Amino acid sequence: MRDEAAKGEGDVTAVLADGTYRIDRPLEFRAQDGGGDSHTVRWTAAEGAHPEITGSTQLTGWQNYDEAANIYVADTPAGFETRQLYVDGIAAPRAATSLALTDLTLTPTGMTINNPELAYLADLPDQDRIEFESLGDFTDRYSPVQSIAGDTITMTQPAWDNNTWGWDTVQNSLLADSKWFMANSLGFLDQAEEWYVDPEAGKLYYKPADGVNPEDLDIELPRVETLISVGGTYDAPVSNLEFSGLTFDGTSWLGPSSAEGYVSQQNGGYIKGVYDYRPADAFANCSRGCDPYERTRNTWFQIPSAVQVSAADHITFAGNTFRNLGSSALGIGNDDNAMLTGVGLGASNIDVTGNVFTQVGGHALFVGGIRADAHHPSDPRMTNQDILIENNTISHVAVEYQDTSGILSTYVTRAQIVHNEVRDLAYAIDTGYGWGINDAGGSQEYQNRGYYQYNPLYQTPTTLKDNLIAGNLVHDIKADFADSGNIYNLSASPGTVIENNYMYNVSGVGIYLDEGSRYTVSRHNVLGDANPWVFTNAYSAGNGTNDNTLQENWHTGGEQMPNAEARNNRLIDNVKVSGNDWPSGAWDVICAAGVAPEHRTELNVNLGGIDPRCPTDVTKPQVTLVSPTAAGPFKELTVQVDASDDYGVEKIVANIYQGSALVKSTQTAVGGAKTGTHSATVTLPEGDYTIKYNAQDTSGLISQTSTFAFTIDTTAPTVTIKNGAKETVGSDGTYSLVSFKLNDAGKIDKLTLNGVEKDLVNNAWSDLNYVKPGAFGGVAGLNTLVVYDVAGNAQTLTFTLS
Template structure:
């Protein structure tokens, strides 16, 4: 805070001091005499904690609570006045901090209270010889961080293309030159392995298309690059079955970094500072560097380096749980997580779980499948929460904000019971938004209610994270939340189902009676693949009665490859009923899995009933996979309005959608730019859109084409709406090659930084027309039909960019475009589209033809009659 605002605030405080603590209502000040009052501005830890004499710190308030909690006759409220409560260590709560006598201890933010692990960075100066670059001394006590924020806007750790060619070795790489060895601090730098479905000339690396692992460089000497351990071995030596080539004993992803272990990009080096919004902490020189965005004035900005790793930590035990505590109206911000920067790194398995430990690759979570394997199966290491509870009972979070955080936002872990998260916002979080329970075989979470929250714009760093992660739990409800603009799956439940890949039953677990209902989920899987709006795997109960219920949700507009509701490995006893599901990549619901708990050859018991969808699968009982009474929807007008209106935030909570967190800014850069020939003088460009929009919707994207010298030789701007419809930008008028492409996103506040560049590509003429799709089917209802087909296995001399559908009633041909078109062909995933406005009891002939840069190929044809 600058001197002038601080003086103004002090004057205000002096003027109203006689009336009590600023920001605390008269009603609150007149409440129970046992209440505690805290102010970070005028408080004094030698005071008695009354409304007129507040204490200053949470730690001192905790002391007063512990003295009063054993004798409660009403709720005890800790009133937190507006201001920032800076934590050098977490507020650690245990049984002594609990409510008693049926009453709660309520930590109440009375308007603008921020619990922060940040350190303000001040004293900014221009760096001589580096135009635009500024530096400041690192704050006292800051030894490392992974996050920096300017006026509440996350800055990007300096990143760029790997400047050398890499050949993988047992301990790292051999580089094509000694460039990295000459960097100031090569051991600060971190390789990032962005995964994804193989698409055009996007490299597919990492540890599965749902992951984004990271490992730091240990040393760069000459052309020898040594990577840190155990991250390197945990990412490259995962045990495989000797008799099942390529199948890891963990059964989740490959045994080593794919694509030769080449990193997608490199992060965290002074030498990479080249784009506005990038920063770097030189730990040796104790100096922070930053390239300001347009309009940022560092002399007046609040620059926060995330320092603490925990803000609040509830440490209950099975014998002495922490209980009856509420957190209301608070903001939790500016915490980091440093494990990925250490030798442990970030060797991801799924949803932020990682392989850890010196021999993690050989034993962790491998249980009965290897000698010395730890149990239960798949008990890998969960990402921690910056706010976390273990063995907490009747813990409440209401009207809170979890933002600007570097791990998971909130973890209600092992032993959590009868707790609620209500009316809160989760955004700008590095990893998972909210975590519930665990998968380590200890006491499951139970009775957790997650209702009417808004989760969006995450994960910002560990892109395989999910908005809500639910492990082994009982009687949990996830209802009436809105989840939008997320990088991977929105809601992920269950674990341990992967053994069905080798014909074994899913891992036994205590889960049952969980419900996911009436949520609104859209614009999800914006960066990674193989997930869903609601993703479930493993046993969900002991019968259809107590198995998981997925009901009344509205889920639409998926970008990555996957499904609206994804019942993955071993998902058993799940009911999917009354949902509205559309605009998915290749299925609205389910994947069929064999039930290996016996030798009968049945499928995992699943009921898919009464949904509105586009998939159009007919009613039937496929050995326990029951499909019944679903409706093909040609548009939202086919869905009862009350079903649509009931999903998402309930009326009293819809104001959360207007709550702004942080300053308005430009969007985050798009990612995973890929190119394909569009003819001898043109390129098609696709990319993953910006799901962190800076608080203002993205309105357009601009693709810029660069020649081998880096000069721009072409560009094209398209609206965000057009790109969402086509997933393509075509740039014409190119001569020669090869070319790389970068993409920027624009909102009302300007352009993002450019994306990382695509791989080089030279456009070529496309003259060979594509073959026809195969296996066309027309799944009919009375007035609509779903046309389904399989993409061709070969496409001539260009990639698929669309399909053309004709209907025998003479209507204009229907152009089929979108991201699913691009990912469907190389992955051999089926396609489908709904054809509406049909007449009952009428025969129709429909054709579908493949479109590439060479033109429209031959058509496949199918005939069927609508229902009467």
């Protein structure tokens, strides 16, 4: 593929046949693997195929280990570690046990066991593999155990120190009580579908449901952390690369299994390492923030994703499935520490459309960075911009790192998060980051906390602006965290609009405008079951949550908008309804929310329509091919397709195929008008091609796909001088009489001699005979002959007549 792309002779397509492609190291796509400025490189599924690119290996050879407990064992490579196991496509939970807050007393070095029923912990083998998990009010934290002796649990450093200072710490959650668990010991393996791996022994233990033999299950053991890496440099980015129709799965992120644990700060941002400025009394006096802790904020890390994109432009993921991935699924323009290439940010014109994300450890989509170059890039090429996230289905993600959201877009310019369905997780769609601390003029709240003693106070805006969150369907959001929002924003985001979203069966706040949120507009959203339907965190003037407008939304809950007038947070013409008694305008939003019909799967709640009261469009668009009307040959293709639909045309598509391979995709977004036109001029290599064209209406219905065959001819005619004495007198470009033979496989159309045109009969050959001054436009002196084929290619010959 790299060699073919380097030829620069047009689009290049790799067609993957059906099957499972197992890899043991990441697939790396660099600048030379893209199409550059001139063409596109595509990796796509063969028609009707469902190729799977996986980093896992199938685990077989199960033997009964403990018949009474229904536990089986299988061999794994010695020393092999994993945090994930996938059973029939579902992420199986590690062996774990829940704890009451009274069972333990947390200390600066670990824990004291209070509950005598937990005395068995001291007798467990491999104690340094045990992990303590704490679900706070907005964080999900993991800390490894070092040892257990008697009633004393000593925790591994630096994870314990890091998890016990800052905000929402393991010993001092922000608002409500934490939830505690111990995990990753064979001694905890007591529930169906749990598992435990022993790397030293090379064994994996699994407890299936009663009556199930694991040999009858597809049990997959992930072997890699990164599956796909798309990344160049700012001087040489990856450009024009597409992935479609593929399944990406089979990864595990091992970072939390180290002495660092996982020290979540918020939504995929975490700290690690030793902070020499952490106070000695931090456990007691810095568990709800302190001056030195503020120094960490611009050094936070980001969860790495299984599929990564940075220093890249015009990259497309369309119609793929992301599943069984141990960290976040698709990371776009994250900080350099989260990228395999070591080059972060710099993502532009990235399209993520029509994909399915399920059974993922972290975010489905993780866009943007959080360090300084993300919000104030030192090189403008670092800016993350023009990211389209559309028609994606996101279900059962954040299964391992539960404080991550389905979609997170941090410091991004012109992100469009539109018509996605997000369900079955704790946080749905989050935008922004930084609590306003990096906005122009900074944050008074963080001035008070001491942040600017250690970090810059910027006087210029961040890159967070002009984003659109629209038409999304959010539902079945779990009440796992006390501090939660369904559509959430941090920091100033001028030009950002939140509109036409529908949420129901949700917990927590509907639209949550947290610290520093400014200059946003939320309108025409339908917020069922959210209470409050809106919260603006403006209790203090220092929070900087100002100048937001919420207009003409429909809701069932109350609002929580402290100091609204003083902070210029405006409520305009919003309507509270009772139950499900939505007015007609709200029904328009409800019925249009979520992914378009052609992208829906069994995971989508509106597979058959979200509600019987929604109008049903059963008529497909009408489509007409205006150009070409003949098969050619053409020097280049000019295509025009017109479409109409009573409900409105969404887009018109005309794709060019050579055989079964897609070589060029062209389309026009019509945007709901009842009529539309798509036109494009396409340069192609010589050969035979087919146009396949159709249109999609606003209801998602697609017209019948029609085809039209044509030929491209890029070879000019050949012109040779006849040698017979009767036809030609003279030589070496000077003649008193000259005759020509004209040939072209695509047929000769016409010629001009000194501007005098002669129409020919469109044969593969023709003649121009007995040219002399005064005949056929010939003149004494220099003459110019131009011969054209029917495709418009021309051959020019000059000669002298005496």
